[in-house]
Amino acid sequence: MSTESATGFDRFVSEERRELWQRSWKRFSSRPMSVIGLGIIIAVILLAVFAPLVAPYPEHAGKFTDFSNTLQPPSLEHPLGTDHVGRDVLSRILFGYRLSLMLVGVVLGFGVPVGVLLGLVAGYYGGWAETIIMRATDTALALPPLVMALAITSALEPTLTNAMIAIAALWWTWHARLVQSIVASERSEEYVQAAKLAGASTPHILFREILPNTLSPILVKVTLDAGFVILIGAGLSFIGVGVQPPQPGLGTMVSQGTSYLPDSWWVSVFSGLAIFTLVMGFNMLGDGLRDLFDVEVNR
Amino acid sequence: MSREEYTQNDTRSGSKLGNVSDQFEDSNSRRTFLKALGVTGIAGLAGCTGGGESYDGEENGDETTASSGGGETETEGSDDGTAGSSTLRMSATQRFGTVDPAKGTDYTQVLALVNLYDPLVFPDTEGNLKPHLAEDWTVSDDNKTYTFTLREGVTFHSGNPVRAEDVKFSAERFLDINQGYSSLLGNVLSKENVTVEDDRTVSFTLDRVHSPFLATLVLLFVVDKKAVMDNAADGDFGDRGDYAQDYLNNNDAGSGPYELAGFERQAQISFSRYTDYWQPFKDGAYDNVVVKIITKDPTVRSLMKTGELDVSSQYQSEETYQALAKEDDIRVDSIPTVTMFYFKINTQKSPTDDPAVREAMAYGFDYETARNQIAPGSLPAQGPLAPSFGVHNDDIVQPTYDPEKAKQILADAGYEEGDITVQNTYVKDFGLEEKMGLLFQQNMDEIGINVELNPQTWGTMTELATSVEKTPHVNQVFYGPVYPSPDTVFYNQYHSGTASTWMSMEHLEDSKVDSLIDEARSTVDPDTRGQLYADLQDHLANLYPDLFIFVQSKKHAFAEDVQGYTFRPSMSFDYWFPDFYQE
Secondary structure, eight states, X not given: OOSSSXXXXXXXXXXXXXXXXXXXXXXXXXXXXXXXXXXXXXXXXXXXXXXXXXXSOGGGGSSOOOGGGTTOOSOSXXXXXXXXXXXXXXXXXXXXHHXXXXXHHHHHHHHHHHHHHHHHHHHHHOHHHHHHHHXXXXXXXXXOHHHHHHHHHHHSOOOHHHHHHHHHHHHHHHHHHHHHHHHHHHTTSHHHHHHHHTTOOHHHIIIIIIHHHHHHHHHHHHHHHHHHHXXXXXXXXXXXXXXXXXXXXXXXXXXXXXXXTTTTTHHHHHHHHHHHHHHHHHHHHHHHHHHHHHHHHHO | OOHHHHHHHHHHHHHSSSOOTTTTGGGGGOHHHHTOOOOOTTOOOTTOOOOOOBOOGGGSSOOTTSOOOSTTOOOTTTTSOOTTOOEEEEEESSOOOOOOTTTOOSHHHHHHHHHHOOBSEEEOTTSOEEESSEEEEEEOTTSOEEEEXXXXXXXXXXXXXXXXXXXXXXXXXXXXXXXXXXXXXXXXXXXXXXXXXXXXXXEEXXXXXXXXXXXHGGGOBOOOHHHHHHTOOSOXXXXXXXXXXXXHXXXXXXXXXXXXXXXXXXXXXXXXXXTTOSSOOXXXXXXXXXXXXXXXXXXXXXXXXXXXXXXXXXXXXXHHHHHHHTSTTEEEEEEEEEEEEEEEEOTTSTTTTSHHHHHHHHHHSOHHHIIIIISTTOEEOOSSSOTTSTTOOTTOOOOOOOXXXXXXXHHHTTOOTTSEEEEEEEETTOHHHHHHHHHHHHHHHHTTEEEEEEEEOHHHHHHHHTOTTTSOSEEEEEEOXXXXXXXXXXXXXXXXXXXXXXXXXXXXXXXXXHHHHHHHHTOOOHHHHHHHHHHHHHHHHHHOOEEEEEEEEEEEEEETTEEOOOOOSSTTGGGOGGGOEEO
């Protein structure tokens, strides 16, 4: 929590707010669950980024087979065993995290800005803009993301890129709706009126006055969403859409492992646990943040 | 019809006419072939209609009016599912798309047809044709007219007698609907040339000499004309309406050893014994047979272990067979077949239209690992035909794993590393093929060919196969004889005149191949034909239209008390239920 580092951030967030955040961090760090969640996520991100260095057999994530070494139980050589074509499960999980995090990054990196922007516009202007944007949102919300992703990837090619596009194409809706509802109530607040009277431009009001007040719910939503996106990604690759062989998708690994249950349990169980851990991490962090910001709102 | 008489018929026709053992002529010296049988691998769902309808069991069950045709029929009432009746429970990996005898093509469909209907002739364990509905036949001197005498006293499940008229009608229905395997007959037979001589005599006059004709007749299933006409709806075939296509999609009108007793297309199909069948059943033959569609290996494993399943499908994973073999009351049999596993290469699309690329792939693949580690028990391939065929050419050079040679071939042809990217398509969720794909990807990476794996459903694969452009570069397909003749291996896969199907994903266009196949078809003398087939195999091997990976040994897990499984080298004819009995 350095105060001097990012000047852009300094202008964006006022001195008082930063103090508020520092107090919040104290409160946040007093909740062991949230800290564990944050710790898990940081650890997973580091492992994923440095997977080529950390993984015992980085080549097992790519074009590799060793049929003399298939379905070996966990051992010192292969801490989590090997899969049905002799690849090290641990190495593949680490590389699998890369794909999962990449999916989260792309989906939320596209979905959140778009959703927030549309929500701001709809909430601030109301009228026709609101009608058009929010009815489009309602329509998109009516489509279950998993089914849509399936439809889009089957119509195109079942690649990871298409799966990302498909999920991202629906994900903005939740953020648009969240932001719109907040903005709709904020726009009649005194500080907005004051800014208007002071002659501030519309972009200034939207991004400098209103947006900072919506940041905390967005942050909570993003954190909780990350878990959902990972689950959807895993679900898609479980049924064979998205991650293509030999890429080590976590869902794919669970799915392939089920053919060898219960005797060779380690493939499915460990890759399942890997998904569980990451999603759990995001959820614990998200819950922590939500509690934190709820308190702040109450004050 | 006594058993003795039946056996006599066997011998007579075996030595006289329509004997295809000459095509498998070395079979006696090849023990392997005695065990061989053909099955098209994970053969498909082509031609299926949408599912969901279920069969209503009303039609059967009330056929006690049928006269007792033979003296040795089982006692009445043993087939109504009451206590004491025996049931054989099998699993299959794909649904039964249709039970229409004019439409079935894949292994589940033919499995149902073989048991519901009777063809005129039937293959034995060596691929010889035995009398079945026909008790005898003669061939004219010009080898164009085949005259069949029908067995006496055979009745359909409806009780109607089987007459020559029904045979003619079945051929007309097959040719008119023009689906399934009808082109096998359609190419050489027009329906006007099927003649009813008298009630028990029917003759087929071919347009030209066609040596595999008799073998293809195992796929002409005889339907009950009266039952079909009674159930025909309006349709495109004049006074014959729709030829009862709707009805026969879910009901049977045959004379086979088993009747359809229940049909839930997506889940299971059940059969009950036809008590008035012309041929006596063995002691301990099953009263009922249920085939359940189970795609997941763990399900098969647990059902086998708890005794709720008697026979597994042939497509379980190696791990499943190993686990089941450890159980006390289960045995796993490995049965050499004449089915081969091919990587079919699209020869009309860049870059695999270049023979050098195909040759390099052939030398870059690790056949040993594929055979010993991925499909243990399978036999080495040598050229396009399974070596246990009598007409197999033993002099063909089968490529071996030699990455250096493969690289050299590519370099000589002017390719550099990374120039070539090919797609490999296989059936999604089929463990063996996924492993093959990963091995291929790794092998090709070593010689500088980039492979994209592209798993698809079988339905999509059959769909892609119909267009040269859409057919992926390399396709994993099991293919085995659908009728007991080597012709089935060559014509369906390599003749340019054959329709574009999953069997011919090579889309090969080679005039020498075509003329050799045509010549073999019009040659009656077995020695001449054998020579033609030998030349053909040699020529095909040099064209590298496929990687010939291995000859399949199929495995089944059997409950210990299930006996009688009998090999027949024609797809699904080894699942003829009367073979099976309970110990």
